[in-house]
Amino acid sequence: MRLELVQHPLYEDRKQNVILFEEAFYAKKNLDPKIHETGNGKMLQVPEGVDAEVLAKVLGNPALTALLTSLARTLEGN
Numbered sequence: 001m002r003l004e005l006v007q008h009p010l011y012e013d014r015k016q017n018v019i020l021f022e023e024a025f026y027a028k029k030n031l032d033p034k035i036h037e038t039g040n041g042k043m044l045q046v047p048e049g050v051d052a053e054v055l056a057k058v059l060g061n062p063a064l065t066a067l068l069t070s071l072a073r074t075l076e077g078n
Helices: 002-026 052-060 062-077
Strands: none
Touching: 052 062
């Protein structure tokens, strides 16, 4: 009985999130028109000879981003 009381609110929250996701994804309701704007107007200029898609994949990986940040800080110290 106690487990049912604890799980009930979580189930309702998940159910509501699924409903909201389906409305936004399939019916395109409640979409933010600014969703595709870049953050703070910052744009990354890709140097010539660098594949932009590969760079985007690398920067999209949090582990690689953390590694590159750590390496950059190490190089700044030298």
